[in-house]
Amino acid sequence: MRTVFQSYALFPHMTVEGNIAFPLQMAKTPAAEIPGKVEEALADVRLLGFGKRYPHELSGGQKQRVAIGRALVTHPTMLLLDEPLAALDAKLREEMQIELINLQKEVGITFVYVTHDHTEALALSHRIAVMNKGRVEQVDQPSKLYNFPSTRFVADFIGTCNLLDGVVIAAESGTVTIEVEGLGPVRATTMLRTAAGARATIALRPEKIRIEPTAADAVCENRFQGTITDFLYLGDVTVYRVSTPGGKKLEALLANSEAGRTEFFESGNTVTMSWPADAGHFLDS
Amino acid sequence: MKRFVSLLALAVIALTANAKDQLHLYNWNNYIAPETVKRFEEQCKCEVVQTYYSDNEELLAKLAAGAKGYDVLVPTSNAVQALIKGGQLKPIDKSQLPNLKNIDPAYLNTPFDPDNKYSVPYAMxxxxxxxxxxxxxxxxxxxxxxxxxxxxxxxxxxxxxxxxxxxxxxxxxxxxxxxxxxxxxxxxxxxxxxxxxxxxxxxxxxxxxxxxxxxxxxxxxxxxxxxxxxxxxxxxxxxxxxxxxxxxxxxxxxxxxxLAVDNMVIHKDAPRPDLAHKFMNFMLEGRNSAELTNLIGSGNPNKEAIKYIKPEILKNLAIFPDKAMTSKLEQLxxxxxxxxxxxxxxxxxxxxxx
Amino acid sequence: MAARSDGRLGKWLVIGPPLAYLLVFFAAPALIMALASFRTPGEFGGLSPLLENGKIDLNLDSYARFFTDSIYAQIFLKSVWYALLTTLFCLLLAYPLATLIAKSGKRHRDLLLLLVILPFWSNFLIRVYAWMIILGPNAALARMVNGVLAWVGHEPVPLLFSSFAVLICLVYVHLPFMVLPLYANLEKHDQALLDAAQDLGANAWQRFWRITFPLSLPGVYAGAALVFIPALGIFAIPDILGGPEDSLIGNVIKQQFLETRDWPFGSVLSIVLTVAALAIAGFAAWVARGSLGTPSSAGEARA
CATH class of the missing domain: 3.40.190.10 (Periplasmic binding protein-like II)
Incomplete structure (x- = not known):
């Protein structure tokens, strides 16, 4: 296993070639083979022609690629990347993410990518391990992790999530009803077995909530009144904070691209929130 | 500007105060008894300011480089010769040195300084x-x-x-x-x-x-x-x-x-030749000269000093060589x-x- | 207009004093020395008059003397050899010490630095004389060494008045000049580089030799220059602690100005010494640039 450090930790007194040759030399690779392997690694990270440069003559992205090239040149079975993009600005980070995905496909080894940025984790991974206080909470594919978190921590950590805590009041063949304080009975579907009286949580993603100015069609099982308290206009989406008469606060996310949307809500507007039973994800406590 | 002038005035005052009744003696380290200095200071109502050198070469180098402000120096004969050649010395006024008669004639009028125009023997x-x-x-x-x-x-x-x-x-x-x-x-x-x-x-x-x-x-x-x-x-x-x-x-x-005879001489730029002569005459007094011999065991060319010198020093042939030895001594x-x-x-x- | 002349005045006020200092205390004496090297020694010492019988008396005699007589070159080489050994031993001793200081916590670090510079608080000559006592034949060190030598059947050796005494004191006196620049450099090193090297398969020695040491080279060169140059010209230590064989170029120069009263030749030797020191410092700087690629790599280590 090799590590790519957050600061890249390139050796400033060595050229790009020198940096990449370093692990080969440490592994006592015959000197004659080193230039070829270095060249290969340079090609892998698309830095052909940069071999004679020193780290301080490279851009942030190029340094990153040298660090990866240096880590990959000995063909490790695994690569640990320790928050490698943390120092980059948002645009460059996105580019590097795509590059990392492609690179990983090319070399075909496991990249273990440590990050605190959940969107980065979702974007880059095949599988994500969410760790809390040194304990793995869940290991899953990104979409599974997002849609079916197995614990409150995972639900909360990956993206934003409304966590509706309450007591099960009815449970029948795949549908449960939970009495949520400050909100009322909420229905959700689940494969889990549960019984009335158990404490449980429904994890509800903001984008699953519909908001309408009036009581709308009764397609959705869950329907609640509320008042907009705050909103954040983010261009592509708008995030609304809605407070129910019972004092429960929910967050809802509306895509601004939604066809026909002409109306935006303001703080103080009374709205109806609704979502289908299968929108919430039932969590056993 | 005003401040500068007053500073300058201060410096001038300091300089003149410095030049007032001070004898500057440039001497070998530990080459005069402290009580002798004290007695001279009392007698001349002046202050003796001593600086030291550790060899003649140091003295010569310093003077050749243009050092000034010394009255009396105590170089060895061959250095006296060099100082005379270099025009660094002021002729002495023998009328001010009545005690010169105390010096053993064997140590006067040497080839280093014929007729003692510039120097008088101090110790050896x-x-x-x-x-x-x-x-x-x-x-x-x-x-x-x-x-x-x-x-x-x-x-x-x-x-x-x-x-x-x-x-x-x-x-x-x-x-x-x-x-x-x-x-x-x-x-x-x-x-x-x-x-x-x-x-x-x-x-x-x-x-x-x-x-x-x-x-x-x-x-x-x-x-x-x-x-x-x-x-x-x-x-x-x-x-x-x-x-x-x-x-x-x-x-x-x-x-x-x-044999190394050290001599008192007066530097050509001596600020106080009057005090220099007083000092030289004082050091030619038997008792004052003897004090140095008693302190450091130096030889003494002063006949009047003999009676003040400790007997155990007097009988040391390396300090007071006998006739036979004296004939084999040479000055550099x-x-x-x-x-x-x-x-x-x-x-x-x-x-x-x- | 006024602002502009103010700016110029300000510039001169800043540059002026150091420039004047350099002119008065470096350039002028160097020029005087250079001129003296072409003149004739005076009868009494000093220099003979520059203008004699209407002719300017400048000649190459002293240079000719230096370059035609190999003995001076020999002494020069010997002095260079002593200065090199001093630099090497200082480096070997200072490196672990500077590393220790750089790695210790803030409080210990200040104390250790204080201990390094503490010897400067006492007079140089006193420190040299102290070695006379330490190395004296009746002192514990000499007894111990000669005890061991006697045990293996070797006749006793004197420690005082020997090349050993000169060298040990040269190292002792110059050690802080090596420790301080080394410490200043090592203290800036980025631990992540060593972690990376370890991850890439380097063992402790390889981490030192491939990473720490090359990155510390600016500090090594600065320390080496600070040790080598003064060690090359020193005369007091061989005078006081040296044996009959330990006369160095500094002693020969001192003799020219004192005993021999031959200022021109002393100036020639001094100029050669200065040129040699500059050449060696320049060579070191050149090697430093070559091996590091860039002058800014020490700063980079921090990034």
Missing amino acids: SLTVIGYNDQKIKELGLPTDTWAVVFDPKYVEKIKGRVTVLDSSSELFAAALKHLGYSSTDVEEAHWKQAVDLIKKAKPFWAAFNASSYIKELTVGNIWLVHGYSNDIFQANLDAQAAGRPFHILHGLPKEGAV KDMTPAQRRLRNRMWTEIKAGR
Whole structure:
């Protein structure tokens, strides 16, 4: 296993070639083979022609690629990347993410990518391990992790999530009803077995909530009144904070691209929130 | 600007205050008794400001570089010669020195300063052998010949326990004496013989040393030195004070030795020639002159001083040599630049260990 | 207009004093020395008059003397050798010490630095004389060494008045000049580089030799220059602690100005010494640039 450090930790007194040759030399690779392997690694990270440069003559992205090239040149079975993009600005980070995905496909080894940025984790991974206080909470594919978190921590950590805590009041063949304080009975579907009286949580993603100015069609099982308290206009989406008469606060996310949307809500507007039973994800406590 | 002027005024006042009734004496370290200084200060109602040098070369270099402000200097005869040649001295007014009559005529009117136009004798020393009596007696080595320093058959027995002066003129003088020449010989061939002699003896010497051999003798690290008689006297005083089981004695080489007479002279730019003359006359008084001899064991050319000198010093032949020894003493002469260059070339070769 | 002349005045006020200092205390003496090297020694000492019988007396005699007599070159080489050994031993001693200081916590670090510079608080000559006592034949060190030598059947050796004494004191006196620049450099090193090297398979020695040491080279060169140059010209230590063989170029120069009263030749030797020191410092700087690629790599280590 090799590590790519957050600061890249390139050796400033060595050229790009020198940096990449370093692990080969440490592994006592015959000197004659080193230039070829270095060249290969340079090609892998698309830095052909940069071999004679020193780290301080490279851009942030190029340094990153040298660090990866240096880590990959000995063909490790695994690569640990320790928050490698943390120092980059948002645009460059996105580019590097795509590059990392492609690179990983090319070399075909496991990249273990440590990050605190959940969107980065979702974007880059095949599988994500969410760790809390040194304990793995869940290991899953990104979409599974997002849609079916197995614990409150995972639900909360990956993206934003409304966590509706309450007591099960009815449970029948795949549908449960939970009495949520400050909100009322909420229905959700689940494969889990549960019984009335158990404490449980429904994890509800903001984008699953519909908001309408009036009581709308009764397609959705869950329907609640509320008042907009705050909103954040983010261009592509708008995030609304809605407070129910019972004092429960929910967050809802509306895509601004939604066809026909002409109306935006303001703080103080009374709205109806609704979502289908299968929108919430039932969590056993 | 105002402030600058007042500063300047202050500086001028300081300077004039400085120039007022002060005698600037540029002397060897520890070469005048403190009580003598005190007495002179009382008598002349002035202050004696002393600065020190550790060898004539230092004095000459400093004056050649243009140092000023000294009244009286105490150089050795050959340095007096150099200072006269360099035009650094002011002629003395003998009418102001009635005590000059106290000096033994043997030390007056020397070739270094004919008719004493510039200098009067102050004190003297001999360059002789100093030795640890215990160790040298044990080894049965002679102490009355330079052979003990230069001849491998003797000096090998005290290998690493001998130092010689770190001075080319003194060491060449001793070597030339051992070879049977005059210590002021300037014959290049004779110098070459001296170089060979020194080079053969050098492996047995611990060091060329001009400063710390007194201490090394006192503590018993070094058993035999080529050194100055007053330094050897000092080493013995120190050894006795420290309760050492041995004495440091003088050995007088029968081949002869270098006599160094230090003289009082007045610098050409002396700020106070009047005080300088007063001081010189004062130091020519027997009692004042004797105090120095009693303090450091220097030789004394002053006849009037004899009666004040401690008897044990008087009978030391290395301090007060008898007639026979006196006839074998020679004073070093100043050399020409060419001779100095040649001497230094040889000295460098000796020191480089070739 | 006024602002502009103010700016110029300000500039001169800033540059002026150091410039004047350099002119007065470096350039002028160097020029005087250079001029003296072409003159003739005076009868009494000093220099003979520059203008004699209407002719300017400048000559190459002293240079000719230096370059035709190999003994001076020999002494020079010997002095360079001593200065090199001093630099090497200082480096070997200072490196672990500087590393220790750089790695210790803030409080210990200040104390250790203080201990390094503490010797400067006492007079140089006193410190040299102290070695006379330490190395004296009756002192514990000499007894111990000679005890061991006697045990293996070797005759006793004197420690004082020897090349050993000169060298040990040269190292002792110059050690802080090596420790301080080394410490200043090592303290800036980025631990992540060593972690990376370890991850890439380097063992402790390889981490030192391939990473720490090359990155510390600017500090090594600065320390080496600070040690080598003064060690090359020193005369007091061989005078006081040296044996009959330990005369160095500094001693020969001193002799020219004192005993021999040959200022021109002394100036020639001094100029050669200065040129040699500059050449060696320049060579070191050149090697430093070559081996590091860039002058800014020490700063980079921090990034």
